[in-house]
Amino acid sequence: MEIQDIIRPENKVYSAPELLDQNVHMHYCPGCSHGVIHKLLAEVIAEMGLAEKTVGVSPVGCAVFAYNYIDVDWVEAAHGRAPAVATAISRLWPEDVVFTYQGDGDMSAIGTAESIHAANRGENIVMVFVNNAIYGMTGGQMAPTTLVGQKTATTPYGRRVDLNGHPLEITNLMAILDGTCYVTRQSVHTPANVRKTKAALKKAFQNALDKKGTSVVEVVATCNSGWKMSPEKANEWMAEHMFAKYPLGDLKDVK
Amino acid sequence: MAKIKGAVTVNVERCKGCNLCVVACPTDTLSLQANEVNDRGYHYAYMSNPDACIGCCSCALVCPDACIEVYRVKVD
Ligand SMILES: Cc1ncc(C[n+]2csc(CCOP(=O)(O)OP(=O)(O)O)c2C)c(N)n1
Ligand code: SF4
Ligand code: SF4
Ligand code: SF4
Ligand SMILES: [Mg+2]
Numbered sequence: 001m002e003i004q005d006i007i008r009p010e011n012k013v014y015s016a017p018e019l020l021d022q023n024v025h026m027h028y029c030p031g032c033s034h035g036v037i038h039k040l041l042a043e044v045i046a047e048m049g050l051a052e053k054t055v056g057v058s059p060v061g062c063a064v065f066a067y068n069y070i071d072v073d074w075v076e077a078a079h080g081r082a083p084a085v086a087t088a089i090s091r092l093w094p095e096d097v098v099f100t101y102q103g104d105g106d107m108s109a110i111g112t113a114e115s116i117h118a119a120n121r122g123e124n125i126v127m128v129f130v131n132n133a134i135y136g137m138t139g140g141q142m143a144p145t146t147l148v149g150q151k152t153a154t155t156p157y158g159r160r161v162d163l164n165g166h167p168l169e170i171t172n173l174m175a176i177l178d179g180t181c182y183v184t185r186q187s188v189h190t191p192a193n194v195r196k197t198k199a200a201l202k203k204a205f206q207n208a209l210d211k212k213g214t215s216v217v218e219v220v221a222t223c224n225s226g227w228k229m230s231p232e233k234a235n236e237w238m239a240e241h242m243f244a245k246y247p248l249g250d251l252k253d254v255k
Numbered sequence: 256m257a258k259i260k261g262a263v264t265v266n267v268e269r270c271k272g273c274n275l276c277v278v279a280c281p282t283d284t285l286s287l288q289a290n291e292v293n294d295r296g297y298h299y300a301y302m303s304n305p306d307a308c309i310g311c312c313s314c315a316l317v318c319p320d321a322c323i324e325v326y327r328v329k330v331d
Binding site (some may be wrong): 001003005006007008011012013014015016017020022025026028029030031032033034035036039042188189190191194195230231232235 | 260261262264266269271272273274275278279295297302305310311312313315316317318319320321322323324325326327328330
């Protein structure tokens, strides 16, 4: 059988998501996890028929231009303030599905207060938390989530507990709050994990439709540029080192 | 016995040559172009061994730039 006999519309089993504009080039570094997570959000929103009733709140961080890539309504928040902005949107437009998209600097450093309090209030929002253990956008500085021993621009000899404190597992803190209904930690480094993350995002968006409170989907991710590794090596390094501190799976799932 | 045959298309201009699809493919169907580059200068992915493709979508799932679309047929 010739290739042109296989590549026919009736044989198509995987299409690029419609909500991810194919004509807009994403600025992310080659192999960056942000792209995979964008793709899954675009797929989930379209498959759930929510393109016209979803509002995203984009962060400051590498994902600052997310509003250019996924074709839904967006508001761009100041660094760390996405959950506060999402709170307002969700309260004013209770029938819409509102999600934040935040890096670890955004969620667990400058925006710790906004993030924890939105979750504690049980705002009816989805928080997508991309934990790449570094400040990607600004050149690879240490983040609260940086692992002990991990080298970054500001910890050139590796993170030290005596100097820099412990890695912050903010998702675990979210899980003990009464306002959260679903807290999960996923990754996108293998096809199976990509499928699981998609299912987690679907559940989180369904929770928002069902007005169950705050859902937190952490994606343990890579920043191959900041980590100074190839995309492939970064995935391997993540599986070897990050999952010990940030184990994958559901932390909370209220029925 | 029915056999599965697959094929993929790569959006060449979107591809950043990250190699993650090549790593994810269980049948070694894909490679990065050794000499050719796209307009942005990336060595883009292509089917170097098209007969091996089983249309499993692994490559498309991990691609950060949504460059890959997958086709699959059953052949008797
Ligand atoms: C109020 C404010 N403080 C600091 C900065 C600088 N800044 C921009 S992005 C960023 C951290 C980004 O890291 P993260 O949230 O983990 O996102 P990533 O780029 O890793 O995806 C910082 C500190 C800023 N833009 N605004
Ligand atoms: S700096 Fe890191 S997080 Fe930012 S686009 Fe590049 S790889 Fe992704
Ligand atoms: S569909 Fe599966 S077999 Fe075909 S190129 Fe992609 S990963 Fe390889
Ligand atoms: S995963 Fe996507 S961007 Fe990376 S080499 Fe393959 S087709 Fe290109
Ligand atoms: Mg980060």
